[in-house]
Structure formats: structure tokens, C-alpha cells
Amino acid sequence: MTDARRVPRKRPSRWSPVGNTLRWLLGAGSLVAGFTWMLINLSNPSALVDALVGCVLVAGGVILLMPHRIRLPRRATAVVMTLAALVGTVAGLAGGQTTWSGYAYIADRGWPFHWAQRGAIADDAETARRLTEGADWHVNLVSLAGTLLFYAYAGLVLIVIAVQVRRSRRP
Numbered sequence: 001m002t003d004a005r006r007v008p009r010k011r012p013s014r015w016s017p018v019g020n021t022l023r024w025l026l027g028a029g030s031l032v033a034g035f036t037w038m039l040i041n042l043s044n045p046s047a048l049v050d051a052l053v054g055c056v057l058v059a060g061g062v063i064l065l066m067p068h069r070i071r072l073p074r075r076a077t078a079v080v081m082t083l084a085a086l087v088g089t090v091a092g093l094a095g096g097q098t099t100w101s102g103y104a105y106i107a108d109r110g111w112p113f114h115w116a117q118r119g120a121i122a123d124d125a126e127t128a129r130r131l132t133e134g135a136d137w138h139v140n141l142v143s144l145a146g147t148l149l150f151y152a153y154a155g156l157v158l159i160v161i162a163v164q165v166r167r168s169r170r171p
Contacts, residue, residue: 027064034058053112053150060153063160070160077159084155085148105132112150115143
């Protein structure tokens with residue numbers, strides 16, 4: 001006769017249903033937003049970038065919707081997502097564009113969404129450019145939040161790939 005010892009199971013927190021609901025809502029919203037983003041932006045000049053953004057949102061949404069299929073270490077996932085969001089957003093500042101039209105000169109920074117801008121209007125393009133270089137940067141918080149979410153989801157996808165590769169190599 002074997003001695004069947006019961007391993008005490010950790011009791012779920014009273015906040016567990018709230019966390020599960022929020023994870024499900026964020027996952028479903030990301031899935032729908034990713035597909036919608038790709039469909040709306042099919043004919044844009046930046047269709048490749050928009051497809052990448054949509055795919056990352058869809059992948060992040062699927063991962064959030066399937067915690068029973070994809071088990072992830074919580075701390076490592078949180079650290080990787082946070083670092084990916086911060087490092088990616090700061091690195092995205094290197095990608096920028098300047099445009100001028102008539103008498104306006106605008107400088108944008110951030111990738112995939114431009115979230116820092118400065119600009120000026122003057123009687124000629126050279127004066128507008130000079131005024132823009134001395135102007136303060138303005139932050140678009142919605143675009144900044146989208147950029148942070150994009151890079152956090154990219155980090156989530158990377159950690160899922162790393163965990164799956166690690167598990168496949170176990171005997």
C-alpha cells in the first residue's frame with residue numbers, strides 16, 4: 001500500500017478573479033486591436049511597420065488569453081516586459097523624421113509611433129527650421145502608451161519563445 005500524501009495547494013488570492021478578468025480583457029482587446037490595426041492600415045505607405053505592430057498586438061493578446069497553455073515564470077516575465085518596454089521606447093527615439101510644408105517645420109521622434117514632437121511656423125522654411133531646433137519637445141501620452149505597450153508585448157513574445165525553446169530541450 002502506498003502512502004498518498006497530499007501536497008497542500010496554495011490558496012488563490014481573493015484578487016485572483018480580478019487579475020484573471022483584467023488579463024482576459026486586455027488579451028481580447030489586444031487581439032481585436034491588432035487585427036483591426038492590420039486591416040485599417042493595409043494600404044498605407046508604412047504597411048510593413050503597421051503589419052509588424054498588428055502581429056505583435058495579436059501575439060500578445062493570444063498569450064494573455066491562454067495562460068493555461070503557456071505557463072510563464074511571473075517575475076522573469078514582468079522583468080523582461082518592463083525592460084523591453086523601457087529600452088525599446090528609448091531606442092525608438094533614435095528613429096525620427098522631420099517634415100516641412102510651406103512655412104511649417106515639424107520634428108517627430110519615436111518608433112513605431114511618434115510620441116515626441118516639436119515644430120514651428122515662420123515666413124520661410126529656414127527660419128521655421130531654426131525656430132524648431134530651439135523649441136521644446138512635446139509628449140503625446142497616447143502614442144507613448146502605445147509604444148510602451150508594443151515593446152512590452154514584444155518582450156512577452158520573446159520570453160514565450162525562450163521558455164518554449166528551453167522546455168523543448170528538456171529530456
